[in-house]
Amino acid sequence: MAMSEFTVGVIQLNTNFPRPLGDIGNPETFGSQSIVVKLDLATVADAISTEVIDGPLLDEMVEVALQLEAKGCDLITTSCGFLLPVQSHVQANVTVPFISTSLLLLPFLKTVHSSPNDIGILTFDSRALRPHHFVGHDIGGVVVQGLESDTELYRVISTDERALDEERAAREGTERVTKLIDEFGVRCVIFECTNLSPYKSQVRSATGIAVFDLVDLVAFHRNALKG
Known part of the structure; x- marks a missing residue:
């Protein structure tokens, strides 16, 4: 597989702050070879909560991961380092590699x-x-x-x-x-x-x-x- 054929899918929190080059949520970080999908439900406050993410928030992450896989992404990741607790559940629902954090x-x-x-x-x-x-x-x-x-x-x-x-x-x-x-x-x-x-x-x-x-x-x- 050539590098140009490798597409990264990014599950992004529902945020609007700037994402300069190098940020995982900036498509140019991977030379335009990425697809970024913004969640509707999960905000920064949700992601860094001391509570475990589950229910509708987790369901939406799985749904977006499946969408990214269907769009041809070779690997899926997220925009927040606090999301390791969702690693196993999201990975179990997709066939491509998932790197949460x-x-x-x-x-x-x-x-x-x-x-x-x-x-x-x-x-x-x-x-x-x-x-x-x-x-x-x-x-x-x-x-x-x-x-x-x-x-x-x-x-x-x-x-x-x-x-x-x-x-x-x-x-x-x-x-x-x-x-x-x-x-x-x-x-x-x-x-x-x-x-x-x-x-x-x-x-x-x-x-x-x-x-x-x-x-x-x-x-x-x-x-x-x-x-």
Whole structure:
């Protein structure tokens, strides 16, 4: 399969905030080889809830996943890193690979690093990220840092603003990762929040550590099929 033939399907939350190049919800992130479908029911507040997603919200995700598969998508993903709890249910209803979140990288990174303290997670809201969002994966020792409080991305996403200061978002993302390095000695970081992805190159350059995100995970699968 040629790379140009690989189509990514994205299940996007019901949001309207900007999605710059590099964001999983921007079709150009994968060179126009993606189909983005916005959910009607699921908002950011629903996705990051401390409650488990089920009922109509989960049903709609499955329905959209089936639509994307019917449209010829070779892989399906989502626009929110809090959606690991829906992984098994959605995957059971489609035949193509389903990657719910970058948090699926955590077991791999814990295996290849000598200590879980080497791993940091930069999340949209550390207060809302609970054990059930990891679906039984051991997160002991992993350091979690959030964007909550006064960051540009947190404000724009939580209030669904139509304007985004990208320079500020990049700077604040870099500051959060630098804090993980300086205070906890992490050697790699997972971006739980998909909206951080447009700034990962800047964060990598500024900090010198490995930064993983959902776009990388999708590309890993896509590149494995490159003929």
